[in-house]
Amino acid sequence: MAAKSCRKIDVLITTDRILGVMQDSKDPLSVSELTRLTGLSTDMVFRQVGTMEDMRWVDRIGDGYVLGMRLAVLWARRKTVTEAKIERAQTELTELVGGER
8 A cells, every 4th residue: 555645656657547448448559549548648658658568568469559468477477476375375274274175
């Protein structure tokens, strides 16, 4: 949880807005479409998706962009860590109650 006095970083809020629009789209979205759907300037969207493409957060398909594999990899790693924690907790609980799984 962020501290109440923590100043928000606008570029992250902008990134989140673009990714949120992209997650709801079945098709690649152009810079023009992203501009219209986010209400951001064309320059801002162009720079953001260019940077996100370099980081593999988005992939370019033709003239449009889709969510990239880097985000999928981050999610998969997080999921694996969480599942391992759940498995350990279940094992410990089983041992504590003296039963079998």
